[in-house]
Amino acid sequence: xxxxxxxxxxxxxxxxxxxxxxxxxxxxxxxxxxxxxxxxxxxxxxxxxxxxxxxxxxxxxxxxxxxxxxxxxxxxxxxxxxxxxxxxxxxxxxxxxxxxxxxxxxxxxxxxxxxxxxxxxxxxxxxxxxxxxxxxxxxxxxxxxxxxxxxxxxxxxxxxxxxxxxxxxxxxxxxxxxxxxxxxxxxxxxxxxxxxxxxxxxxxxxxxxxxxxxxxxxxxxxxxxxxxxxxxxxxxxxxxxxxxxxxxxxxxxxxxx
Amino acid sequence: xxxxxxxxxxxxxxxxxxxxxxxxxxxxxxxxxxxxxxxxxxxxxxxxxxxxxxxxxxxxxxxxxxxxxxxxxxxxxxxxxxxxxxxxxxxxxxxxxxxxxxxxxxxxxxxxxxxxxxxxxxxxxxxxxxxxxxxxxxxxxxxxxxxxxxxxxxxxxxxxxxxxxxxxxxxxxxxxxxxxxxxxxxxxxxxxxxxxxxxxxxxxxxxxxxxxxxxxxxxxxxxxxxxxxxxxxxxxxxxxxxxxxxxxxxxxxxxxxxxxxxxxxxxxxxxxxxxxxxxxxxxxxxxxxxxxxxxxxxxxxxxxxxxxxxxxxxxxxxxxxxxxxxxxxxxxxxxxxxxxxxxxxxxxxxx
Numbered sequence: 001x002x003x004x005x006x007x008x009x010x011x012x013x014x015x016x017x018x019x020x021x022x023x024x025x026x027x028x029x030x031x032x033x034x035x036x037x038x039x040x041x042x043x044x045x046x047x048x049x050x051x052x053x054x055x056x057x058x059x060x061x062x063x064x065x066x067x068x069x070x071x072x073x074x075x076x077x078x079x080x081x082x083x084x085x086x087x088x089x090x091x092x093x094x095x096x097x098x099x100x101x102x103x104x105x106x107x108x109x110x111x112x113x114x115x116x117x118x119x120x121x122x123x124x125x126x127x128x129x130x131x132x133x134x135x136x137x138x139x140x141x142x143x144x145x146x147x148x149x150x151x152x153x154x155x156x157x158x159x160x161x162x163x164x165x166x167x168x169x170x171x172x173x174x175x176x177x178x179x180x181x182x183x184x185x186x187x188x189x190x191x192x193x194x195x196x197x198x199x200x201x202x203x204x205x206x207x208x209x210x211x212x213x214x215x216x217x218x219x220x221x222x223x224x225x226x227x228x229x230x231x232x233x234x235x236x237x238x239x240x241x242x243x244x245x246x247x248x249x250x251x252x253x254x255x256x257x
Numbered sequence: 258x259x260x261x262x263x264x265x266x267x268x269x270x271x272x273x274x275x276x277x278x279x280x281x282x283x284x285x286x287x288x289x290x291x292x293x294x295x296x297x298x299x300x301x302x303x304x305x306x307x308x309x310x311x312x313x314x315x316x317x318x319x320x321x322x323x324x325x326x327x328x329x330x331x332x333x334x335x336x337x338x339x340x341x342x343x344x345x346x347x348x349x350x351x352x353x354x355x356x357x358x359x360x361x362x363x364x365x366x367x368x369x370x371x372x373x374x375x376x377x378x379x380x381x382x383x384x385x386x387x388x389x390x391x392x393x394x395x396x397x398x399x400x401x402x403x404x405x406x407x408x409x410x411x412x413x414x415x416x417x418x419x420x421x422x423x424x425x426x427x428x429x430x431x432x433x434x435x436x437x438x439x440x441x442x443x444x445x446x447x448x449x450x451x452x453x454x455x456x457x458x459x460x461x462x463x464x465x466x467x468x469x470x471x472x473x474x475x476x477x478x479x480x481x482x483x484x485x486x487x488x489x490x491x492x493x494x495x496x497x498x499x500x501x502x503x504x505x506x507x508x509x510x511x512x513x514x515x516x517x518x519x520x521x522x523x524x525x526x527x528x529x530x531x532x533x534x535x536x537x538x539x540x541x542x543x544x545x546x547x548x549x550x551x552x553x554x555x556x557x558x559x560x561x562x563x564x565x566x567x568x569x570x571x572x573x574x575x576x577x578x579x580x581x582x583x584x585x586x587x588x589x590x591x592x593x594x595x596x597x598x599x600x601x602x603x604x605x606x607x608x
Contacts, residue, residue: 055458087462094460104455108473108552117469118459150552163455170460 006069008033008174008205009054013063016049023049025229026063031174031207031222036200038216038237039209041226042252047209050226051176054207055096056089067096067174094122097167101179103159105151111138111162112147115169122170137165141195157188161195168199175199177208213257217241225249321522325513326529334509335530337422341494341505342534345429346487352430353437358467360442371438378435383428387499390428394419422504425497433490440482444475476549484542488535495527506530 009031016024023046031037039047052058053065056073065072073089075082084092105114115134123130138144141161143154151159160180167175177196181189193215200206200219210216216223216237223237225244233240233249241257244250310317325331359371378386394416403410419427448471456466495507503512507527514523 057454057458090457090460090462092460093458096458098455098458100451100455100458102451104449104451106452106455106470106474108549110552118461121465121469122460152552166459 007031008035008068009207010066011050011063012065014050014053014060014065015062016046016053016058016060023229024053024060027226027229027231028063029224029231029234031205033205034203035221036206036208036219037222037224038220039207039224039226040211040213040216040252040256041232045226046229047226048178051178051207051209054174054176055093055098056084057098067092094118094170095173097170097172097175099160099163099167099175099177099180101182103151103156103163103183105159105163105166107151110148110150111143111154111165114151114162115166118166119169134165134169137168138162140168140198141165142191155188156184157191160184160192164192164195164199173205175204175206177206177210179209179211181210181212211256213241213253225252227252316521317525318519318522321517321519322525322529325510325523325526328513330509330513331506331526331530334504334506335534337502337504337509338491338494338506338530339534341422341425341429341497341502342487342491344426345433346490348426348430349433349437349486349490350441350483352434353441354472356434356438357441357445360438361445375435375438378432383432383493384496384499386432387425387428387496390424391421391500393424421500421502425494425500425502428500429490429493429497433486436486437483440479440486441475444477444479445471447478448474473549477546477553480542480546480549484538484545487538487542491534491538492531 007030009029011027011029014024014027015022027046027050029037039051041047049058053060054067054072059073070092071081072092073084075084105111106117109117112131112134115137116130119125119130119134120127135144135147138147141164143158143161143165146154146158146162151162154162164180180196181192184192189212193212196206196208196215197219208215208220220237222234223240224234225232225240225246225248227248233244233246240249241253244253311319356371356374359367360375362368397415400413400415400418401410402413452470452474453466456470461469494505497505498508503509510523510527511520514520517523
């Protein structure tokens with residue numbers, strides 16, 4: 001593929017404000033194909049907002065943000081930027097999977113129905129084939145035998161694993177994780193991280209907002225520390241975690257590690 | 258302990274018993290003499306009323322009630338009343354959904370139109386509205402469909418287009434839509450924002466998100482008050498004489514009653530059928546509610562960590578500790594700082 005040199009995610013001076021409150025100040029970073037990037041930082045540092053900008057759940061005010069060489073939420077023609085039609089924005093999002101802190105599974109649908117919903121509505125395929133694929137995905141997150149359970153009957157960790165399978169069902173080229181383990185019982189965190197680790201090993205490009213430094217050290221190719229809407233420090237996870245250069249990073253890590 | 262475990266592992270023993278069964282309390286029941294007295298009084302009053310109505314009040318004319326309960330005219334009126342309940346209700350639900358979505362729209366014109374609609378149709382009596390609809394063929398005698406500024410077009414006479422039955426349906430439907438809009442809006446607002454986001458993040462468009470994710474969940478909030486609205490609509494049909502439509506249950510029985518100079522037994526006939534219909538509707542509502550409650554209920558606490566576990570989770574993680582307050586630290590015996598969860602502090606001077 002000739003496209004392999006195009007980064008999966010490219011942010012150039014991305015900025016975002018809610019009124020006068022500047023939440024992202026000129027964020028620039030790149031995520032290559034197959035790379036795992038962990039975003040860490042204190043609450044309110046803008047890391048979740050940045051993640052949500054990548055699949056256009058939030059719009060940016062300035063800068064350029066592209067996924068797989070395509071601007072997110074906008075078209076650029078003749079030097080002018082055009083707002084995208086919601087249908088096109090939806091098509092763009094299909095290539096980007098997202099996993100939420102609060103799972104956000106559809107409570108009126110079983111685990112299997114949760115996973116099958118988007119492919120059934122959008123992919124127009126043979127229903128039996130879609131169902132087999134959805135079962136495969138549930139098996140991949142270790143929940144094949146719970147396929148007919150409603151979310152309310154699953155533990156937090158199981159729900160989050162179903163949510164990961166649901167996001168994978170659209171065969172995304174990029175996965176976004178917004179604090180996927182922060183709402184979980186401590187003893188359930190491991191099972192979710194294991195699934196994510198397996199996903200990273202399979203070559204998925206991932207951006208993970210997390211507080212799990214162990215996971216970041218083990219799985220991430222790059223660690224980005226954000227505070228106050230800017231990237232304070234970034235680099236090799238082990239390097240940043242063991243030998244932070246900035247005072248703010250040191251202060252944060254000393255409390256977290 | 259060991260004995261119990263082996264016993265539990267054994268083939269027949271169903272459950273390990275960890276403690277001796279405590280002795281069951283066999284308390285003497287507290288008596289409530291006044292409750293019994295009041296209950297007895299109520300029974301006597303109701304009994305006397307029923308006895309009196311059956312034997313001592315010729316004005317009820319029970320023989321006429323029984324004779325006319327299944328009279329052809331009454332049964333046909335029953336059919337009209339059912340239609341006057343169902344058709345307006347279907348229109349009102351659909352229009353109500355549309356109005357609710359308009360009220361939640363980012364477009365200020367849509368919001369304003371929906372608001373004004375509600376303001377008018379909720380703010381005036383349904384009886385007055387029905388009279389208005391009855392006058393429509395007089396106010397707008399004809400409707401002209403055609404291309405403006407040309408001679409091309411057709412003219413339709415309003416009175417031919419809309420029968421009084423149709424006008425009654427429209428009048429009831431448009432009034433009810435205003436109430437349904439508020440019920441639907443409450444339902445839509447009750448669905449967690451995360452549901453919408455999850456659907457959008459999957460690449461679903463507005464229509465799929467609304468029809469597959471948001472509305473089905475909103476139904477749980479929408480159905481119970483809508484059941485009330487159906488019952489209320491059934492009874493409001495008795496006002497269609499305002500249009501005037503005269504074949505519904507109340508107006509028809511009233512007409513028969515007038516012709517026979519026997520008002521009371523026909524009120525009883527009408528009441529009997531209204532009660533039967535509302536009872537059937539209540540049963541239907543039960544099943545609809547059960548359908549939309551699927552997946553909800555059972556174990557709502559499953560994802561909520563207990564106080565203890567959430568405290569454990571916080572230690573060594575970030576959010577709570579770096580937020581400022583965090584947990585008080587105590588200097589341990591070895592001089593190093595320890596993080597102590599508030600409820601886990603060692604008691605007294607023991608340490």
